[in-house]
Amino acid sequence: MRHFLNLADAGGDAVAAMIADALDRKAARTGWPKARPDADRPLSDHVLAMVFEKNSTRTRASFDIAIRQLGGVPMILDAGTTQLGRGETIADTARVLSRYADAIMIRTDDHAKAEELAEYASVPVINGLTDLSHPCQIVADLLTIVENGKALPGLELAWLGDGNNVLASLIEAAGLFGFNVRAGVPQGYEPDANFVAAARAKGVRIDIVRDAREAVAGADLVVTDTWVSMGQDHAHNKVAAMAPFQVDERLMAGAKDDAVFLHCLPAHRGEEVVDAVIDGAQSRVWDEAENRVHAQKSILLWALGKL
Ligand code: CP
Ligand code: NVA
DSSP, X not given: OOOBSSHHHHOHHHHHHHHHHHHHHHHHTTTOOTTSOOTTOTTTTXXXXXEESSOOSHHHHHHHHHHHHTTOEEEEEEGGGSGGGGTOOHHHHHHHHHHHOSEEEEEOXXXXXXXXXXXXXXXXXXXXOOSXXXXXXXXXXXXXXXXXXXXXXXXXXXXXXXXXXXXXXXXXXXXXXXXXXXXXXXXXXXXXXXXXXXXXXXXXXXXXXXXXXXXXXXXXXXXXXXXXOTTSOOOHHHHHHHGGGOBOHHHHTTSOTTOEEEEOSOOOBTTTBOHHHHTSTTBOHHHHHHHHHHHHHHHHHHHTTOO
């Protein structure tokens, strides 16, 4: 069973295959109407169930259009309006949804819930974000990086701000693809130690630094995310600790001249990033958001054994 709870579930070769397939499928439908299925309709007659225990714009909309473009059908379940929200167990939900759908995507808080869903489902389960990690986002990010002509091995990636779920999956990708991460994060907001150790064990550099300028020096990519993730308190002391890590034009100028700026979105303009950077010439955030569609298609194809 091909669950996709973290990038390592697929491994570097499969994620590389996802990126290649996404590039091919994206190129093949240039200029096409968005709802027209890909010519081969590889997932015709398939249903993707999506369970949301947290808000989403991109993940929800991109998986919806992705399964349609593959010839299949989306089924969206907001936890608040399902029996899951009234205490039906994850295990029973997994058993039932496996009878209706060919794959299940879940966005939830505790990563253990996604693992439990995978344990009891008889179809592939895809992590659409947990408090621990966000692997689907990173497939889209890697696709965006490659599209910008940057080879992944040896790349220098700077992260600024909170050591969150998105950074955890980026660090996992660094280990799989051989790139280095310098994360500028305040004391107490470091990324998950297991992801850091696993990447370092593969021989890449994962540096945790306390100075934003040091983090971006010589970077090929500058990446940030919200300082306050879903489910976290908008604590004044956290926002204050993050303030020196705001990505502004001066900080961006400390990276390489051809550095690219990425942000998974939603952005909190004026907090982790200023308008001049996110709307500036080095920003690729809208391509990154579009690439969620192309990435989800490859993830679904891999999970269903078609890649
Ligand atoms: N980047 C991302 O996952 O966005 P959503 O929260 O809108 O799905
Ligand atoms: N780190 C953010 C990502 C949102 C896509 C969160 O978990 O809220």
